[in-house]
Amino acid sequence: MREKVSAIVLNAINDFNETYGKQIPLELAEDIPLFGKQGVLDSLGLVSLVVSIEQTLEDELGVSLILADEKAVSQRTSPFRTAGTVIDYICKLMQEETQVCESPSH
Amino acid sequence: MREPVTLITGTRKGIGKYLAEHYIDKGHLVIGCSRTEPDWRVEGYEHFQADVADESAVKAMFSSIKKKYGRLDHLINNAGIASMNHFLLTPLSTVQNVLNTNVIGTFLFCREAAKLMQKSGYGRIVNFSTVAAPLKLEGEAIYAASKAAVITFTEVIARELAPFGITVNTIGPTPIETDLIRSVPEQKLQELIKRQAIPRYGNVEDVANVIDFFLKQESSFITGQTLFLGGV
Numbered sequence: 020m021r022e023k024v025s026a027i028v029l030n031a032i033n034d035f036n037e038t039y040g041k042q043i044p045l046e047l048a049e050d051i052p053l054f055g056k057q058g059v060l061d062s063l064g065l066v067s068l069v070v071s072i073e074q075t076l077e078d079e080l081g082v083s084l085i086l087a088d089e090k091a092v093s094q095r096t097s098p099f100r101t102a103g104t105v106i107d108y109i110c111k112l113m114q115e116e117t118q119v120c121e122s123p124s125h
Numbered sequence: 126m127r128e129p130v131t132l133i134t135g136t137r138k139g140i141g142k143y144l145a146e147h148y149i150d151k152g153h154l155v156i157g158c159s160r161t162e163p164d165w166r167v168e169g170y171e172h173f174q175a176d177v178a179d180e181s182a183v184k185a186m187f188s189s190i191k192k193k194y195g196r197l198d199h200l201i202n203n204a205g206i207a208s209m210n211h212f213l214l215t216p217l218s219t220v221q222n223v224l225n226t227n228v229i230g231t232f233l234f235c236r237e238a239a240k241l242m243q244k245s246g247y248g249r250i251v252n253f254s255t256v257a258a259p260l261k262l263e264g265e266a267i268y269a270a271s272k273a274a275v276i277t278f279t280e281v282i283a284r285e286l287a288p289f290g291i292t293v294n295t296i297g298p299t300p301i302e303t304d305l306i307r308s309v310p311e312q313k314l315q316e317l318i319k320r321q322a323i324p325r326y327g328n329v330e331d332v333a334n335v336i337d338f339f340l341k342q343e344s345s346f347i348t349g350q351t352l353f354l355g356g357v
Contacts, residue, residue, distance in 0.1 A: 038244065063288055070240050074191075083184060 020113070025049065025106050027079060031071040032102060039067065049103030058100070065099060076109065084112050130194045131340075132156045134177050134234060135204030137163040139303035143329040144201060144336065145170055156190060159204070177204045177230030187237040199340050200238040200250045202231045205272075209309050212266040220267050227271035231278065235293070239286055248291035249340045252279050256299050256357040260320055264313065272297075276351050283349030294339045297353035299327040322356020 032043050032051065043051060043059050052058050054065050069086050076082050091098050091108065098108035131148045135141040136157030142165065149155050149169045157163075158173040166172075173189070175182040190197060206226045208219050231252055242248025254272040257265045276295050283293040299321055300306050300314050318324050335352050338344060 067243060067289075070243065074240065077184075077188065083181075 021106065021110055023080065024076075024109050024113070027075045028072055028102055028106050028109070031068060031075055034071060035064070035068050039064070047102075049101065049106060051102040053101055053105065054099040055097060069099075072105070072109070082113060082116070084109065084116075086112070129153045129198040129340075130156070130190075130196055131199040131201065132158075132190065132197055132234075132238065133201040133203055134158055134230065136172070137161060139305065140298075140301065140329055140332055141203040144203060144333060147333045148199075153199070154194065156194075158186060177234060178225035180233055183233045183237060187241065191241060196245050197238055197241040198248065200234055200242075200248070201336060202234050202250070202252045202275075204230055205253055205305070207265065207268045207305050207309075209264050209268075209313075211264060215267060223267045223271050224274075227268070228274050228278070231275050235278075235282060239282075239289070239291055242291050243286070243289040246290040248286075248289070249344070250286075250291065250293040251336050251339045252293065252295045254279075254295045254297040254351060256297050256317070256321070256353055256355065258297065259353065259357055260317060262317060279351070280349045287348060290345075292339070292344065292348035294348060295351040296332060296335045296339070297351055297357065298332055299353075299355040299357065301327045301329065301332070318355075320357070325355070327354045 029045065029048065033045060035041060036043055036045070041059075041064070045051070053068070054060050060068060073084060073086055076084055086105075086109065098104050131153040133141055133144050133148070133155060134157070136145045137159035141157065141159070142163070145155050145157050146167060149167055154169060156171045156173065158175045158177070160174070160176050162174055163172060173186045175186050177183065204226060206223055208215065208223050210219070235250055235252070238250060239248065252275050254275050255269065257269040258273040258276065262269055276297075279293050279295045286293055300309070300317060306314060318326065331354050335354070339347065
């Protein structure tokens with residue numbers, strides 16, 4: 020399941036690049052720095068990417084998740100630091116809801 | 126030019142039904158919804174049976190819209206309910222119903238619509254308030270408060286959605302002779318109408334005229350505004 024989530028997140032980043040003419044370095048894969056000091060996204064970009072990931076998760080896996088709720092925002096270390104941390108966070112949420120993800124590797 | 130896709134809530138009767146027919150006549154692909162099935166059908170119109178405050182029903186509806194149309198150009202948040210009562214006599218269940226439909230429903234539809242619209246970098250959202258809010262109409266505390274919430278909500282999200290090319294505006298109709306005001310005493314309505322600059326009932330054409338203006342492509346520089354009818 021983590022592989023599927025990883026593919027969804029990386030595809031969403033690819034779509035984001037195409038839709039908004041951005042150049043987030045996909046070759047860094049799960050190490051892509053998304054948000055924060057080293058992040059490539061501004062807050063608006065993060066909103067668009069999160070919406071895109073939520074929609075793809077729903078379309079492809081039939082899972083309805085709210086990724087940027089109070090829980091996510093209030094975490095000491097943001098789950099949106101890198102593509103990898105987003106993937107881990109999604110898996111964690113899915114585990115809590117459905118117990119289907121394998122243990123995160125990060 | 127492609128046909129605009131226009132979603133209107135509360136299309137079973139009254140203003141919503143009129144707006145659905147109005148935009149079908151203008152060549153839009155019109156999608157509507159209501160809690161119960163309408164007793165009318167028109168070609169070019171698709172109906173969903175959904176409570177606007179039911180998050181899973183609303184999400185399922187938008188999922189269908191996305192699959193079938195792939196986009197959404199306009200959202201008209203017309204669905205609304207009113208309650209006329211002294212607030213000391215108002216049951217909590219009435220408050221919850223009014224807030225659910227008027228505030229939660231508007232929130233859910235704006236959120237899901239904007240998710241679709243932001244992908245194409247274009248969208249027009251029109252929310253519904255009422256002159257009962259600025260006129261502080263006695264006996265309509267919850268209704269007026271819910272519609273005041275819609276105005277503030279619109280003003281804030283207009284700013285949040287502006288970078289995506291989405292405008293969000295509010296129309297504030299005067300009393301219009303529909304089921305919504307059926308339970309309001311005539312004397313009360315006349316008192317309200319007298320406070321308008323133009324003292325008459327509004328009509329559905331007045332409402333459509335304002336919405337036409339907000340939906341126009343040329344209205345791209347107009348957002349976060351509330352336009353009250355009747356000179357209130």
